[in-house]
Amino acid sequence: MLDMIPIHQMNLSSIDLNLLVALEALLEERSVTRAARRVGLSQPAMSNALGRLRALLDDPLLQRRGTRMELTEEGTRLTPLTVAALAGVRRLLAPPPAFDPASATREFAIGLNDYAEALVLPGLLENIAQAAPRVVLRGYRVESLFLPPEADLEEGRFDLALGFYGAAPAPHRALLSEVLWRERNVCVAAASHPRLRGRSVTREAFLAERHAAVFYRRGGPGLMDSILAGRGQTRQVACYTTHFASIFPVIAQTELVAAVPERLARIHARCQPIRLRALPVSFPEFEFAMVWHQRRHGDLGLAWLRSQILERARSAPATVPASK
């Protein structure tokens, strides 16, 4: 029985939570009758609960003084602790508070690359400025274009990550994802490039040029080089940059060419003297997706942020036809 078990050795699974509710009522009402009325028990039932609590806690808790019941020293000590503990339980069991964008003051940590920054942030920030003026987005650079930052999502450093992660990152079962759009690479070169003048470029001409490429990892061949090598082809890369953003001025001011995501190239073509052409080598399309940890799926604030990203993605013009 519980009354034989020292409190510090107590197994919580053997304790009826309702007993704590009775304890709270008894300590606050200082009357078995009023406590019973408050909790919805009969007076003898509450008296019985008090008896069990006395045995459990090894203290009378309430002592009769004439017509009144007075708290013992232990009862006085337990009152705020019991109230606080039950408040915690009530918070635990209460439905999560709704997320109100208009009044929310919250910061979202997003892992992303500069492709995602350029394509997602402007429209998303426009939405946030109108609907959630006190919400802050904090972007963190990710280490890979194609592998979601699982550890950062798992350990809560990122609320969300954006990248070419595809629909269902198979090795990352704890992650959930939603594809925002499909993306393909195009060939970009300076508008004044001396050798690339027509509306299209042949594979031979493309491979004969010197290239600039974005490379996130350190060392080893890039994805394009690996694919070309698999077909017995090569290209000469003169420059690897660490960001997509820096490759466009390089292309505009040199005779280098590059294979870059079409959506990003179209944005930069508005302000850089560069020209887009269809990529003359077969290269896979990528699914640009947002990824989050399944543990955070019930986070209403995060769900709101995802809905805003999805809304902007759906309303963005589709510049890339569906893959064949």
Next chain:
DNA sequence: TCTCCCTGTGAAGCATGCGG
């Protein structure tokens, strides 16, 4: 299905204070 245990209810008993 049966048994045991826990917890609830109702009734009775007991303790205490108050007023006549």
Next chain:
DNA sequence: CCGCATGCTTCACAGGGAGA
């Protein structure tokens, strides 16, 4: 001092859930 009111405890019994 006695009767009454109030409130707590104890007892008997019933109902429900868990385990064999």
